[in-house]
Amino acid sequence: QVQLVESGGGLVQPGGSLRLSCAASGSIFSLYAMGWYRQAPGKQRELVARISSGGSTNYADSVKGRFTISRDNAKNTVYLQMNSLKPEDTTVYYCNVYPPRNAYWGQGTQVTVSS
Numbered sequence: 554q555v556q557l558v559e560s561g562g563g564l565v566q567p568g569g570s571l572r573l574s575c576a577a578s579g580s581i582f583s584l585y586a587m588g589w590y591r592q593a594p595g596k597q598r599e600l601v602a603r604i605s606s607g608g609s610t611n612y613a614d615s616v617k618g619r620f621t622i623s624r625d626n627a628k629n630t631v632y633l634q635m636n637s638l639k640p641e642d643t644t645v646y647y648c649n650v651y652p653p654r655n656a657y658w659g660q661g662t663q664v665t666v667s668s
Contacts, residue, residue: 565666601633620636640666642666
């Protein structure tokens with residue numbers, strides 16, 4: 554079983570930056586591909602970025618060049634560095650394994666981009 558706790562969200566002005574963190578329990582964290590997801594009200598949850606156990610990354614077109622996913626296996630943590638934030642990035646962000654498992658969804662962390 555894996556437990557995931559997201560943090561680092563907040564209110565930021567357009568063009569600003571935030572760094573999200575996802576702390577995972579479990580000694581086999583390093584074996585999982587991990588992803589950051591987001592879900593706006595009334596929309597399906599979407600994959601924002603993912604990172605393999607070996608460190609390969611992929612991004613949604615909407616965030617490519619602005620967001621960077623990384624992981625620290627020694628700390629059982631995956632990060633999402635978000636730069637050049639836009640109002641349309643406003644929503645709740647979640648981490649999960651990739652592909653996601655229903656049992657692993659956490660509370661998420663709210664990101665609000667507004668002036």
